Amino acid sequence: MKENNRQIYDIAIITVLALLYFLASQIRFESTIKNEIISAVIFPSEGIALAFALFFGKKVWPGIFIGQFMIAYGNGIEIIPSIFVSSINSIEAIIAVTLFNKFNLNKNLEEFRDIIGLLLIIFFILQPFSAIMSNLSLYYFDVITKDDMLTSIFSWWFGNVIGQFLYTPFLLTLFNHYKNLNIKDYLFNGIIFGVYIYFLLNTFNISSPLLLLCLTLPILIYVVYKRNIAYGFFMNVIASHILSLNIGPFIYQSGSINIIDYNLYILTTIIVVFSAGMIFENQKKQEEWLQQIIKREVRKNREQQLLMLQQNRLAQMGEIISMIAHQWRQPINNLALLHQLIVSKYKKNSLDDKMIEYFKTNAKQQINMMSNTIDDFRNFFKPQENKKEYYIDEVIENILNIVRQLYSRHNIKISNIQKTKYKCFGYPNSLGHAILNIINNAKDALIEKNVTEKKITITVDEKDGDITITISDNAGGIPEDIIDKVFDPYFSTKNEKNGTGLGLYMTRMIITEHMNSKIFVHNSSEGAVFSIILKGDLCEKIK
Template sequence: MGDDAGSGASGHDRGDGGKDVAPVWRSGLLRQIVLVALAYVFFGQFSLSFSFTSFAYEANSVLIFMAEGVGLAAAALWGSRIWPGVFVGQFVLAAAHGLSWPLAIGIAAVNSAETALGGALFRRWRIEPSIQRMRDISLLLVLIVGVMQPISATGGTLLFWWDGRIGLERFEETWLSWWLGNSIGQMMVAPMLLAVAALDMGRRIRGIHLFETCLLGLVSSGLMLLGPHLSHMTMGLMLAEGMMIVVAARHGLAGATFAVTIQAVFLVQMTRAGLGPFVGQTAGPELNLFLLRLMFIGQFIAILFAERRQDERQMRLSHDQLSQAQQIANLGSWSMDMVRQRLTWSDELYRILELEPDESGSSAERFMLRVHPEDRPRINTAFREALSGQPYECSHRLLFPDGRLKYVRARGAIRRAQNGRPQVFLGTMLDLTQMHEAEQRLHLYAHLFEQSGEAIVVTSSENDIVSVNPAFTRLTGYMPEEVIGRNPRFLAAGRTPPETYVALWQSLNERGYWCGELWDRHKDGSVHPMLATMSVIRDPAGKLTNYTASFVDISERKAEEMRIERLAHHDTLTGLHNRFSLHLRLEQALLAARREGGRLAILFFDMDRFKCVNDELGHHVGDLLLTEIASRLSGSARVSDIIARLGGDEFVMVLTGLGEQARDLVEQIVSKISERLAQPYLLDGHTVHSSSSIGIALFPEHGEDIEQLTRHADLAMYHAKEGGRGIFCFYDDSMNSGHSERRALEADLQHALDEQGFELHYQPQIRTEDHCLYRLEALARWRHSERGWVPPAQFLPIIENMGLAVSFGSWVIDESCRQIAHWRAKHGVARVAVNLSVSQLRSPILVQQTQASLVRHGIEPGALEFEIDESVVINGSDEITTQLAALNALGVRLAVANFGNLLSSLVYLRRLPVDTLKLSREVIAAIDRPDDGNTAIIVDAILTLAHDMKLRVVAEGVETEAQRKFLTSHRCDLLQGYLLSKPLTEAEVVQLFNGGGI
């Protein structure tokens, strides 16, 4: 909570010496509010407990109300945000003493608002919480007496008048007593708490000081009570004021306010008992005014003494600063009385010698013990020369017990009497240790200059080279003698932009430093990028003397940056621009088109059957297809055009520089691109056919900005895709409604998936031999609340595109198993076939989910059959083959649906664990075409081979009597289609089981 508390006392939470004035109280805003509320109730109850109501104006007020001092002190320390604590404390206090709830709330609101305002003004006026200056106590007095308490008294008195507790005739009297009692209480408690909160003050109010303060306060109170027995009551009051001055002088603001508090409590209790000088009808105002005067005396005297102590501290600080300045100079001094043989050292000399002043004092012997033994003869020689009239000057070393050395230089002179005899030997000793270390560092820097791996160049103020290091020669190929005196510009390769040099010199002139990249030319003519750091060197007077530059070859780093730059702006698979780069370049193209009045077109490409290629031939072939598409698009584009891949099979091309006949030109270009993309692709031994659906938006007809143009091109592309494969569409405003409808359908579909708004219908498969029901195929149906029944061909592709095919298929499997279990329990037998999508077959949890559903509903695996499309099975990867084997091992029946489109695949089925073949609708529909004489031969061949392979054959889509007769005569095992039965609801299936018939 340190941060929260700090925000509540910005700029005022530290007193003199940088000490925290509220070090422990800051532990959370809630804790602060609770603490304020408790303290408010305590001080308020304490104030009420020793008040007396014998005076007329006291009927609705308190003689001395201390609780508001708690609120002000807390607001000063923690901020105005603690006002809820004041509100709660005042409300509890008022309600506990019989005030009505509205009145209690009103008074609490007035006092909490007053506290919040006081805390804000406390900070605005920059009052120090430690209250150590006359300005602080004066502003605090103005804040309490002139701002806060007039507000409190006015608000409280108005509330009492509104509540009927006082009449207008007592308004002024009540206001005055309220203002006076609250002012005294706040002036007592707030400064005392603020002073105690200051760490240095808090340490003093303890032990003997606390006892002494209490004693002096009681003595002062006793003197006031004895006033009538002295010569005059004024004498007792004056003595009490004198005692208060003593308390304030000795114990400061906290002691003074504490002593006044003791006196207030003592005097009120004595007055209630009928003792003392304040007994009578006017005792209340007199006592209040006396305490107010006594408090002012104590507090102002305390501040006067506090300021005096601050002045004394400032004087000591000045003395310490002078000593510190001498210490910074590392200059000690000595004075030797050569007549009395008395030697004195300065404090700094003691520090240099690292000796402590003691009884032995300073002596030549102690000094010589510190001198390095090898340097002692030098000192003796210099001293003898000084005695002979030469100046005393000697540089030597000091050796310390721990082995450390100091380097010093001593200078001195001998003052002589008129007769020439030496009288006083005066001298100074300068500690040169740091200077010696600096010289050592200079030697080190010189070594680093020579040995550095970075090339370093030093030039004059006129920018002529004065020095280079060996690394410079290695990096540039130039020897020092070839470059000394030359301007470094001869190294420039001519590839650095001119604005870089402008920024370089501007930075050197303004900041004395520059770092950046430059292109330099090696002596052999090769060009390299360099990372250079340049600095300005000035003499102590600030005059420019030299420039320094260090630089390293960053060729490898630049190559890596270029690679990263390409990764950031280009698609890693195709090398085309990515979405980010497309946005940047399209923005530039639009700016140019607006500036020149030109036109451009945005083309959105979506490859048809790309998902099938991925699913059937694998992602490797899909990636090859994307790469080849990118190559064909690049080969169809002009230099000024922009090509990008957004992800998946979505590509974008921007045609720029179009004229007035933009639409016709775009149509010609797109037609050629579409034809080129529709050409077969030979990929990894596979011949792949894939066309493209293309949406086109023109600038400025179809949009003024990137967002509009891309959205409209995307809409046009979806419209083209819905119209068939391999076509392109220009954007039209009517497409917005279709797009909105599709988005709405997706949202409704997501809701239906979340709420299980689908149901299964079941189409029977009938045996040809006895016309009995053999199996039911589960077909998903969706009844939309507004659209009615939505065709599966409309919502199933959307489920696939939304990536929800696996979860939706899992629900179909589980619901089918549940229905099988229900029908078997009621009717003894039931088999259901379920279609599997490619996404489900690729799901690693398909087998696990299927087994879980079988176990959950307690059915045999053989009652469930999975239908897989022929193209998926034949062109499937090893992953799909493994899944089929796992499902077969589980006991689930497997069927190949839509069979007949790839007749050559029949032999391939021998290697797969398949139980059933399901002839496609196209094969069955061909039976009714008399001109197709090969149909009977093909169907008969399929049936013969399938029966040889022990496979059951189902004919799907039987819709005419001719088809039924043909298939029955050619020994097809099962028939399915609207001729026999439409898909049935669950209730209709039950009716079928109960003998309703087909």
């Protein structure tokens, strides 16, 4: 069943091609001054045949043979030379398909090499073969004379070359892209362009091909730029038919001169459409390629930032676990002492209700302290997707509650100086992470440099309408040659202590990108000073 359907389909294609080949030639001959089969006039049938052969394959050669035979025989050529000419044109199509496949050219004509390859094959192989072999056959059967041989070969070659240059790309783009074309817009542009040319020729009586080129080429280039090259091919076909109506600049000379001028005009527009189409198509592909690269790099950058954020959070969690262990050490010791006390009382038979109540109260107090510590850390690391109102002093105090025990172990004094209370709208946990990164960085610097009186000072002030959170230390500052690099990813001066180089980078990311705020660093006489600037329109002073 499928095989039968395939055969019916192939027969239909061959029949359609034969009819198109014959009708296109007859219409073209009727529109020219001389009704001759050998003429330099554009021969659309050759372009139609080549497009069908390249798109549907070698199997369409019978359609070319039948169409060419009807043309030749119908124009007074005897049956034997008509068969020879028809066979040569059929072989030409088979050669075209073979060469296209051999050189790996794409019938979609999407690449520069496909278009150039098609034009070169037509110009240097197909039409020289067709013109020479066909005219030799006609000469052999006395259809043409020896004196007419060179003129006939040139006319045959020239008309067929322009016909294939004009119709083959037009039909191939139509066959390959008709599903993606807006047919109404496609036809509308072609018809409007035809009306425009007809109006120019009839209204202004243009006699110069150069002037006509100047008035039509900009429109062709513009449409190719705005739409695509398929529109340009179609508009060229429309123009070729309008200009063959014996109007315009191609009726003022002798017949052969008019035909050559007409062909040269069409050839010029074809070359311009090809060139503009390739340039604009290449530009579009470059833009698409750049957009893909940008999207890929943005995606990679986001993935890298997420990885950095995860690494930074893991590093923070390591320090937080250390802080939890330190804060739990005292209540665990107290619970151990209470346990020893109650066991001792039990062994001495002195365990009474008062001692049980004392144990119950104190044990519960120590357990609550440990539970509150867990809640503090859990809230601190809770992800926040939505903005909410928060108080800056509460954010800072929550951070200090987390780190105070560990910092006191290293004899680091943290001062929180706030003259005024501020309520802001944003991401409190993100701000807390940023502040924690900065004070941890200060802690490491103080410990590394073994400062005698270690200090970290946090102040909150209003400056120029914005709220500035300043975090300073007395560790001596950051060397001037690296101070501009401290916010760079993976930059660290603590490699020997397993510094990740992500803390301050993620701090800048949080402040600038997530919170849309600013962060700066400079050195004072005592040490480094970090300033986080929150936009004033997101904060208000609480009296």
